[in-house]
Amino acid sequence: MFESLSDKLSGIFDKLTRRGALSEADVNEALREIRRALLEADVALDVVRSFTDKVRDRAVGAGVIKSVTPGQMVVKIVNDVLIETLGEDAEPIDLVAAPPLAIMMVGLQGAGKTTTTAKIAKRLKERHGKRTLMASLDVKRPAAQEQLAVLGRQVEVDTLPIVPGQTPVQIAKRAMEAARLQGYDVVLLDTAGRTHIDEPLMAEMAEIKTSSKPHEILLVADALTGQDAVNLAQNFDERVGLTGIVLTRMDGDGRGGAALSMRYVTGKPIKLIGVGEKMDALDEFSPTRIANRILGMGDIVALVEKA
Amino acid sequence: SRTSQAITQGVADVFTKRKLDALTLEELEDVLLRADLGVGAATRITEAVGKARYERDIEPEEVREILAREVERVLAPVAEELVVDDSKTPFIILVVGVNGSGKTTTIAKLTAKWTGEGKTVVLAAGDTFRAAAVEQLKVWGARLGAEVVSGAEGADPAALAFDAIKCAKEQGADILLMDTAGRLQNRAELMAELEKIVRVMKKADAEAPHAVLLVLDATVGQNALQQVDVFERVAGVTGLVMTKLDGTARGGILVAIAETYGLPIHFIGVGESADDLEPFAARDFARAIAGLEETSEAES
Ligand SMILES: Nc1nc2c(ncn2[C@@H]2O[C@H](COP(=O)(O)OP(=O)(O)OP(=O)(O)O)[C@@H](O)[C@H]2O)c(=O)[nH]1
Ligand SMILES: Nc1nc2c(ncn2[C@@H]2O[C@H](COP(=O)(O)OP(=O)(O)OP(=O)(O)O)[C@@H](O)[C@H]2O)c(=O)[nH]1
Ligand SMILES: [Mg+2]
Ligand SMILES: [Mg+2]
Numbered sequence: 001m002f003e004s005l006s007d008k009l010s011g012i013f014d015k016l017t018r019r020g021a022l023s024e025a026d027v028n029e030a031l032r033e034i035r036r037a038l039l040e041a042d043v044a045l046d047v048v049r050s051f052t053d054k055v056r057d058r059a060v061g062a063g064v065i066k067s068v069t070p071g072q073m074v075v076k077i078v079n080d081v082l083i084e085t086l087g088e089d090a091e092p093i094d095l096v097a098a099p100p101l102a103i104m105m106v107g108l109q110g111a112g113k114t115t116t117t118a119k120i121a122k123r124l125k126e127r128h129g130k131r132t133l134m135a136s137l138d139v140k141r142p143a144a145q146e147q148l149a150v151l152g153r154q155v156e157v158d159t160l161p162i163v164p165g166q167t168p169v170q171i172a173k174r175a176m177e178a179a180r181l182q183g184y185d186v187v188l189l190d191t192a193g194r195t196h197i198d199e200p201l202m203a204e205m206a207e208i209k210t211s212s213k214p215h216e217i218l219l220v221a222d223a224l225t226g227q228d229a230v231n232l233a234q235n236f237d238e239r240v241g242l243t244g245i246v247l248t249r250m251d252g253d254g255r256g257g258a259a260l261s262m263r264y265v266t267g268k269p270i271k272l273i274g275v276g277e278k279m280d281a282l283d284e285f286s287p288t289r290i291a292n293r294i295l296g297m298g299d300i301v302a303l304v305e306k307a
Numbered sequence: 308s309r310t311s312q313a314i315t316q317g318v319a320d321v322f323t324k325r326k327l328d329a330l331t332l333e334e335l336e337d338v339l340l341r342a343d344l345g346v347g348a349a350t351r352i353t354e355a356v357g358k359a360r361y362e363r364d365i366e367p368e369e370v371r372e373i374l375a376r377e378v379e380r381v382l383a384p385v386a387e388e389l390v391v392d393d394s395k396t397p398f399i400i401l402v403v404g405v406n407g408s409g410k411t412t413t414i415a416k417l418t419a420k421w422t423g424e425g426k427t428v429v430l431a432a433g434d435t436f437r438a439a440a441v442e443q444l445k446v447w448g449a450r451l452g453a454e455v456v457s458g459a460e461g462a463d464p465a466a467l468a469f470d471a472i473k474c475a476k477e478q479g480a481d482i483l484l485m486d487t488a489g490r491l492q493n494r495a496e497l498m499a500e501l502e503k504i505v506r507v508m509k510k511a512d513a514e515a516p517h518a519v520l521l522v523l524d525a526t527v528g529q530n531a532l533q534q535v536d537v538f539e540r541v542a543g544v545t546g547l548v549m550t551k552l553d554g555t556a557r558g559g560i561l562v563a564i565a566e567t568y569g570l571p572i573h574f575i576g577v578g579e580s581a582d583d584l585e586p587f588a589a590r591d592f593a594r595a596i597a598g599l600e601e602t603s604e605a606e607s
Contacts, residue, residue: 147440
């Protein structure tokens, strides 16, 4: 579907014989195709709208260099605005705080919180030499705490012993206390999945935050998410104040438009991406890579950059 | 349902007594796009609504009715009950889907439904990969009174499927539900593994699996189309279940899926408990997308 964006744009611009500057009419026609491409990539409609406005402002009147077509030029501009919006530089997890530093993981059901928690723990241990404790606050999903314990053994990171009957807030407090007493640097709090309109669970999440004062609160979200990305990111951010986003399942063949939507509505950086189920399948976020995916046009961008 | 809430708002804003002109139709298309119908399906439905050429002023309520009717027209043919053929003992159901879509929970919900009807259900813990996936299914099995056939972690799921079918047959169980590990459809080696599971199931019972359910997460966007495409080819999907419709995602991609693949849609998941499963009802779903259900609730 997407692969044809380039063809469509060339089609539109082939009609133009002159080079010179792009006119508003040219750009508007191109933007219709770009809008469609972004929607097919699951970028949220309102984000598409303000995004294309930005592109229009930038593109109208822009000079077209000799060696590229006007279509290619517009794609390059779209790509630039995409990267700007996604955040140009990778922002790592911030580890500058007095130990024990808490990192809280939140998100919808099945987004990949527990898996990502263990992946981050492994990374903190191996790359930063941090003594890390993981705690599962999920008292709801069957075998959720056991899942984190198994992963802890796999990556050789300690997990808080399971005490049946405790509430998530109690577990969070116990984790922080254990970390203080036993000299851990970082505590990773894996919370239960929740829909962002489930009021009791959203209130519980805010309470966990109050009691453990996390230094980072990461929204774990599926890269395959559709239009709902804006609502969920906004609601989680409003309730707990996110410090960053982790996008999982980037190993899928989704276009990843949710990345743009969530970054756009929250302004919070995408800190890491999950690229598989294995414990080392965690990468730094690269705006260029995601921009290429959303647009499916890495080649053209490279071409224009060389010209 | 909550599915409709934002949409209701959208429709009301757009259609405060206006002619159904081009601009209005474009705004109607936006409403559908926000529900994840995708550009293609949203455009087709908007065109269908526009065809009727209404020259007089039209109430928002009426637009919603027209919209709901068009969406329902697409969904009605695929709203099909999952029929468990009693002559097959056991009736073997394979459950597949991408990671975290809700396969294991849906199996628990189906188990609750059928044991409630007095059927004996055996579960096969075919996710031998994910940490504590077997334990998760065992907890559900114990809660719901269904036996769970499991192997060691890392065991071959195809071999487990074979054993589970034999075991369920020996016990004279009515239904066997086989869980599988989540897999993204673009992972060739994992899809090959799934193909093998189906192949080996046929060695234990030539007609197995009698049903293959693909579990789709309502929050997923356009990628759901690829999921259906590949899982259907590899595993011979016979029907769909859509989970997590208790959130704000509207699951509109089902409209595009119905148009393209025509696969039956059997159930929707509306929560995390064993009884949070409902039959898929085209009319309700369509009316929710059009923002009608909410209105009648508010009025009553
Ligand atoms: N392919 C792929 N699978 C992933 C990735 N991250 C997580 N998963 C899988 O997604 C599924 C759900 O992951 P979990 O970590 O259990 O998700 P969760 O958010 O903790 O789920 P709940 O606690 O039930 O809300 C599992 O099958 C994971 O193996 C990823 O980056 N890529
Ligand atoms: N809100 C809501 N949550 C659901 C629904 N169905 C499943 N879940 C939750 O989604 C998460 C993942 O569900 P699972 O059944 O473990 O998903 P799965 O497809 O088996 O996951 P993997 O085996 O890891 O691929 C769990 O937290 C479930 O409780 C639903 O209809 N609504
Ligand atoms: Mg979890
Ligand atoms: Mg499962």
